[in-house]
Amino acid sequence: MPGMTEELLGYRFTAEPAELKSMRDRLDRVLELQEITPEVRADWVLAVNEACMNIMQHGYRQQTGDILLRVLRDGNRFNFELEDQAPAVVPEQIQSRALDEIRPGGLGIHFMRTIMDEVTFMPDASGNGNRLLMQVELQES
């Protein structure tokens, strides 16, 4: 129902690669319950996974920490929010690479921006912690 935001998932996990599969499985189940098609779920889960990877690789780096994933639905609009306590990012420096350059790496941001309608990085003003908001509208089939 438009205008009513429903929280579908709140999941805090350790920012380690070994935790990604569990996060993906949990997110996929939540989206399946919302009757999202497997194709759309695969894209959305990929985008969230890539965002989590970025936090691990470029945020926490070698440090340990948590990631909080929240999924909210308002009508056909889905919000995926990720919070971390890694050093604050500089949003202007987060860019996807040119795709005509064939080389490993640098695809994650491209995936996120291609799949989602909006990707917004919100570093905490204190210099520690970040909030990433990804929004996407479910297209009527």
Added chain:
Amino acid sequence: MSYEVRLEKGYAVVALTGDVDLYKSPDARAVILKCLGDGQHTLVDLSAVNYIDSSGVASLVEGLQMAKDKSLQFGLVGVSKTALNVLKLARLDKVFVIHDSLDAAPAAS
């Protein structure tokens, strides 16, 4: 993710199974680069891959680049729908040589 390597049609065929993600892609990268480092033409079988992320794709790109450097043949076989979708998102589906199956791949020359 697990992997198996077998020799067929003049290739080292690296068959990956499961999720090729940030946790497991280092294993995929290592075995692909090992085969190429040993001078073997290499095919990566993705038919049993449930999930692949950008780190898995990066492993394949590294294989492609190493194969070019060493003048070896490198390709993908049995690319699952999931994996093909990710390759398309990365606009790499036309960059890799992709065979429908191992049977459809010509013998290495």
